[in-house]
Amino acid sequence: MTPSALRLARSIAAFRFAAALRAAAAYSAPVAPVALVCTLALAGCGAPRTQDAATAAAGDAAYFGDVTPPARDVFTFALGAEPESFDPGLASGQPDGRVARLLFEGLTREDARTLEPRPGQAYRWEITPDGLTYTFHLRPGIAWSNGAPVTAADFRWSWLRVINPATGARYGNLLAPIKNAEEFNKGKLTDENQVGIQAPDDSTLVITLRAPTSYFLYLVQYYTCLPTPRAAIEKYGVRWTRPENIVNNGPFLLDHWRQNERFEFVPNPRYWDRKNIRLERIVGWTVEDLNTCANLYKSGVFDWNPSGYLPSQFIPHLRTFKDFRHGPYQGVYYYSINTTRKPYDDVWVRRALTLCVDRESIARDLLKGSRDPWGNMTPSGYPGYQPPPAVPYDPEKARECLAKAGYPGGKGFPKLSILFNTSEDHRRIGEAIQQMWKRELGIEVELSNQEWGSYLQAATNLDYDVARRSWIGDYLDPNTFLACFITGDGNNRSGWSNARYDALIHASGFELDVAKRMATLREAEAILLDEAPVIPIYHYSTNEMVKPYVRGIYITPLDVHPLTYVWIDRQWREHPPEVASLETRAK
Template sequence: MGLGVSGAGRPPRRRRAAMARGPGKRPASLVPTPTPDQGSNPLRDQYLRRSPRISNLSPMLASRAPSRLRQALPYLLLALVLAGVMTLTRGARLQRADLVINNGTEVTTLDPATVTGVPEGRVIKSIFEGLCSKHPATLAPVPGMAQSWQISPDGLTYTFSIRRGARWSNADPVTAHDFVYSWERFLNPETAAEYAYQLWYVKGARAYTTTADEEGRPALSFDTVGIRAPDDHTLVVELEAPTPFFMDLMAFYPLFPVNRRNIESAKSEHPDSWRLEWLRPENIVTNGPFRVVERRVNDRIRLERNPDYWDADNVALSSIDVLAVEQTVTALNMYLTGGVDVLYTVPASVIPRLLPREDFTPGPYLGTYYYKVNVTRPPMNDVRVRRALALTIDRTAICQKITKSGQIPSWTWVPPNIPGYEGAAMEHAATLAENVKEAKRLLVEAGFGPDGQDFPTIEILYNTSEAHRDIAEVIASSWRNNLGIDAKLLNQEWKVYLDVQHNLGFDVCRAAWIGDYVDPNTFADMFVTGGENNNTGWGSPRYDELIAAAAVELDPARRMATLRAAEEILMEEMPILPIYTYVTQNLLNPRLGGFLPNIQDEHFPKYWYWKSDEELNAERAAHPDRGQLVDAPGPAAGLYSPAAQRAGAAR
């Protein structure tokens, strides 16, 4: 890991509004008040003064611990909290941001063209903006850099009117040419963007990406691609065929624009390291509601409101800290003691205690947790082996004993909550015992077992997470006990895990896919032969034909049937082993406004604000069934956008 970098020559950061205790009973703190001999540390003192939300959660971390561990637990929790304090104080005199979220890991990059993960997407949606944004509740496309658009009657031509007055953080105007430049870079084979296929619905785009010369450079002119800018404020896009979800893609973060002058300057000044240099806080140029002012690797990214953003008047928060704490127990303790305001996941062991609380409300999520199988490695190249492994995963035990938030055991690839679509399930029996019996038969048929060859030891790859480890242990135990297959566990940090997965350096690999838009195609098109996000080595000509046919099918019912036929092939061939359908696990300060539930669990910081005591009390009174009230630290007067403040004053 490289050293953290920070912005240079930035104006003084605005001091956050004084924090006041919110409505609700304050529970006793697990963190002792500092004594004079501890010395003065303003940041630590501010951290410890933050209203804790601990309540009686500490027993849940010790419910199954031996008695000696229970006795030591207060000291362990204190150590964890102090570790969080050390993390926060790592940057000398860095004042607390208006809002602190934990992103769960260190992001791999902030380059929209090359990202693939949810953690990266959360940051990129804060600092860049595409042609469209999304409504925070409905996820419907709303104007972003495009103030309006027109679609031709045949659905093949989209004309976007670029917002006049929109500017980059370096004061350059945002123009249609920025999108032409950014999308050429995105499609360029030299960029090797894993999401490039999301623009292949554009005329000529697939050929441009896949036709390269001996040096890996585009062999075709970009003039062959249906993307052009007649003037600074008009972008015209021509599609190969009508694409029902194309406007949803316009709000998808890999398609966000980048500033050409920013990248070209980095190439000129740092020819050998420009890919890193243009992304440094002191260099990166953005067009979203926030900008990067500091980055400390494996600690945090500090974001501040972008005064040049076209809608800055409706942005409430002046600063956000995005933490990279991987250990969910550590993150939970930071939340409970007021050091973090939003968590996107929590330790599974505490979920039963969290469920009654108002700050934890799991909901439907358009995502599948699954295992990928490397079908290029024997014996995983035998579909009978893959089916045997899939049949002996105890999905019910995983959902009831590990995840515990209402996750749904899954036998389909596409989640069940897409309107108009019914998934195709893999063939299976009603009970685990029946499935184990069939799995044993399949292994014998494949040549393994008492009268056949020994099954080789395999490896389960997963990225750092207690929950991923626990799930892998349950699955490995089931394979060992029911099939006699030994599976070793291999934990890798996020970036290494992604590299190993992409290079097919695994036997079985933990994975997850969250829909990029509400349509089965966002799941189906992943597994076309050679797809950038396939990463299994599997391919099927018939599957590819069906995905291509669905892309040009205009009748909605026939299109859904075609996609279902493709899923049937996937569930017969089993290059993936579905495990469960996700639910959200957000734990957030009840005072936070604008963080609205939706099926993609996508949230947009430009809409976030702190509620006043008056607003929070009114909301609680209107919803008495919202659960056990918890403390809601934050400014008693709230923190609203300039536009909202003027509207409130006018009332």
């Protein structure tokens, strides 16, 4: 396609999408499921589609909306909120990670079905018998998008940048298993040569750990560990990720970015496995409204509506369609309490708040059974880990706790504000908890809705009373949840600090006996739940919509979906459907 034709196509696509967005927004208020199915069809707002006689066949009614494949190999999906940053070293949200993983590739990469580590920029590695040293060997000839070679020194510089306290990376603690990385990250050590990250030559990276870490290869493929281009960062500063400045090494290039509208990606001709990439373009639209996402999927604008972007009240109805997928997911939705503010620095206040959340009614009545009520900070599914007892719903005990804090019946308690980012589900949950605390504790509660960027800034700066939060596991181990709450961690964002808790998390990193390690983590979680800087609410599960012609997207326990090898099957009716993976679609 010529540059002028591409500009024209973009203009037409943007015009059509804007029209679709306006039409979909008109239906953003809650409507009955029948109305959602029968009246939200939008015409002419997606990429050109191939049409055949079979489209009108009765079998297509089993799917939610248009199932006509796009005429070209263009894959479109709901990205959700505008990423705060897709600089891998600074990224911290799911939209951030989705963009970063398209543009960059680490030493290892996730298997699309199992998420097990597969060779990425490194084609092989060795681990010493004591589990302390990992030696990665980079592929010959790998290059940045500007043609410069990708070297082991690039990975070393990128990882040192993440743990450099001056960078302010929220995931700096992710590399704590590396020898002296935690000390360097906390400023206790300034000599980078003492950190266990060495590049003896251009193609060899040697990592020395402080203790054996069974999940280290899973950490290596996380987006925080993706390499970043030193020359571009030093030349352009914070603007290095602009399309005209960015240099990357992953399967796709950033071809177009319009903030708060869309990202467009095209295959990277220098990527080592370019020959196996079948898509010619990926488009991610930044749409936060859940009803709008569902409407645009139904109309054929989106080929994939990821988990988290379906209105929960409609999920019981959407489950009846063949393109609906449901599966287990390592994520917990919770509220955090700002323990640096009075009266929330009082543990009795925090206990009163968490004991007065009826998780069962939220999951059953508001979320229509699409999520499980959850009173722990770690999700289910970790082999060998038995969590401590979950926080119960006990309004009588909650009132006793509030009285011990000096606020019997809520008298004298200041108005409490619940912070959340724009989402109908967040609002509905906030309203439900607002009523619970008012009814059972006599506390006045207001809701504070902010757009994603402002919300993140407020949560990070502890500019809130109680905030909507969620955490998705970065790897399959309870440490991925519990390590967030050690003192000063960039993902703590509650101001909470407990020396015993910190010591237990630290000790678990050195414990070689699996049973003892899990017992140590269990004790730490018990402290976290008792001190209550967090209020667990529900256990995530994946609920997503995938067009039947899309191949290569599977249900995974971390809701991570590598898109490198996704493709469009225009003869999908003639081929058996793919097995979604962990579970088939819900019946």
